[in-house]
Amino acid sequence: MKNVENGQKIGELIPDKSYITQHNTTLNLRAIRKRKVLFFISLHCVRCIDLLPEIKKVREPNTEILLFSSADQEDLQELDHFFQQKISIVSLSREQAKLDFQVYDYPFCVVADTSHCIYSKGAAYNAVDVMELIHHRGGSKFLKMFGKRI
Template sequence: MNMENGPNIGGKIIDKSYFDQNGNEIIIKNNTILFFISIYCVRCIQIMPFIKKISNSKKVDFVLFSNGSHEDHKEMISRFKWKFPIIAIDDEHLERDFFIKTHPFFLIVDNFQTVYKKGTINNLEELKSIFHQKKGIEMQLSK
């Protein structure tokens, strides 16, 4: 997993609100997995069917950032039965707000907006490892 992308572990993410596919304001204030994909990225497309597994949590929120259009997001929601917020973000804002240059990428932040874990996902096995790590993270973040 590439760790040189994104903000530093222990660093804070930008305190900013975003709007999801339904126009709802999303403010990242809770323990949250932020997942970043590009609709032009082959690895991102390959892992899309598995994203739902890591998004199902009662203790950790999940937000997907994508450079896709509103129509792209509607299609993904319909196809994969996603129920989490999807935020449209272009590559320029992705790099400016989160220092992220490669996809797919994840950040796990605590309720103080501090980066707890991060990484570039290179294959399905790495995505599965996040899912397994998430169980331990839920326990640590809920203390």
Template sequence: MFEDNLRIKKLVPQKQFLNDKNKKKNIFNSKKETLLIFLSTYCIRCLNLLPNINKLKSLPNVSVLLFTDGDKSDHSDIKKMYSIKFDMICIDEDQLSEDFHVNIHPFFMLVDTKGEIYHKGELKTIEDLIDQISTLNQFTD
């Protein structure tokens, strides 16, 4: 189920996260919209999304960050196996709940350039998510 856009108006945390290359990633005040994908390495539905995750590159002007409960070794293996080019960030369940109020997987949030969440929901398929974002962008362009 998707929570409807433009009414959420919650801000993402004003903090930086370390990606899999130990570079700081700021999701607040970004130059592009940012799609946050939250996956668990223990969730079969999450793992089933990985073969299609690179299709998200088709979204213009959207950067993608993958958050998982895996460690750097898991991220390295996942990136190699699926040729993923997106930044991956380690986050445990407690931090995920505290920072983003997310308690289910797979889940996504679409964040504008000011750090405001304007669309979020449980992630069913990558193709469905692309359709959702493409439809939203038609109305906001």
């Protein structure tokens, strides 16, 4: 399940950048004061499409789910309808995903704590994989306990 070579390093902070959502609103990742689960998908990837209904199953308190897709505006609207407007969806090219998040292989999931620190990441193909990433042992609590980022 895990592909630790993909994505930013554990202990790094998610980018302090703003993105435009499917509703044409600005979303700054660091403004979200909840745990964040970031999904990176392409609609040209069968495993990514298979993951979409699994994302709907993920329900965690104090957790914001965000979907980054290389989709165009029309596809974003379809995804918004599919998710019943319950999650933020951002159109992000593969090139921009590499630059901002060091993500080059899809589907991929990054989990950051309320302090925006990445504590888990990996390829996710179903809701069980996602829940394992969210509840990853030795995550951000370990980092905070020792007061440093690895």
